[in-house]
Amino acid sequence: xxxxxxxxxxxxxxxxxxxxxxxxxxxxxxxxxxxxxxxxxxxxxxxxxxxxxxxxxxxxxxxxxxxxxxxxxxxxxxxxxxxxxxxxxxxxxxxxxxxxxxxxxxxxxxxxxxxxxxxxxxxxxxxxxxxxxxxxxxxxxxxxxxxxxxxxxxxxxxxxxxxxxxxxxxxxxxxxxxxxxxxxxxxxxxxxxxxxxxxxxxxxxxxxxxxxxxxxxxxxxxxxxxxxxxxxxxxxxxxxx
Ligand SMILES: Nc1ncnc2c1ncn2[C@@H]1O[C@H](COP(=O)(O)OP(=O)(O)O)[C@@H](O)[C@H]1O
Ligand SMILES: [Mg+2]
Numbered sequence: 001x002x003x004x005x006x007x008x009x010x011x012x013x014x015x016x017x018x019x020x021x022x023x024x025x026x027x028x029x030x031x032x033x034x035x036x037x038x039x040x041x042x043x044x045x046x047x048x049x050x051x052x053x054x055x056x057x058x059x060x061x062x063x064x065x066x067x068x069x070x071x072x073x074x075x076x077x078x079x080x081x082x083x084x085x086x087x088x089x090x091x092x093x094x095x096x097x098x099x100x101x102x103x104x105x106x107x108x109x110x111x112x113x114x115x116x117x118x119x120x121x122x123x124x125x126x127x128x129x130x131x132x133x134x135x136x137x138x139x140x141x142x143x144x145x146x147x148x149x150x151x152x153x154x155x156x157x158x159x160x161x162x163x164x165x166x167x168x169x170x171x172x173x174x175x176x177x178x179x180x181x182x183x184x185x186x187x188x189x190x191x192x193x194x195x196x197x198x199x200x201x202x203x204x205x206x207x208x209x210x211x212x213x214x215x216x217x218x219x220x221x222x223x224x225x226x227x228x229x230x231x232x233x234x235x236x237x238x239x240x241x
Pocket of ligand 2: 057058
């Protein structure tokens, strides 16, 4: 894959989070969803986030994406403290700087592969530099997905759909890629191909990547692994879970 000027990164993607706490108030009292004193990722590197179910992996990713703000603590991406931005500013941040991939591919079923990728670019367009010229067709070609361009999502295998989801996540040249169990629904062979594509894309574009997985085999493909532990409220015993 060649890196073109269209993929110049909008902000350096160093991620730095400190003293993160996320609490939810429920009818059964306070639930602590995340307790993470320190989480940082160097620009252009990738990290796997692992840990038991319910330890706050998706919550952490949501904070890094600016989809939610922490109860306590700060999240910075590059020189932007996203935990202090307004909701509208966080929307712009996501369109300019962020590519996200989930366990479900979330492709729109009535649009072709090319149109799904093109739509993402159109949504982000208002926040992109005027010289951002990624062509969805050309991107699919570079990612080895050209044969799939005219298909509808239900004409693809699960692994193919996730590879298209990777293309969609990076079409606007994000400086940060966040993936939440992107291979959770795939068998080992398809999972490996998706991870290979993701790591390849991350390295070629110089983006910073945080990937949540429960699979140590997947974690082994990444530069570093961070293991989260289940948060415990003061006075609560860990056996409560
Ligand atoms: N909106 C919410 N209201 C109450 N509890 C929540 C909410 N979202 C997440 N939680 C709780 O926070 C904890 C962490 O959730 P999550 O980040 O999804 O964990 P993981 O992704 O590691 O499995 C879990 O105990 C979950 O039930
Ligand atoms: Mg999760």
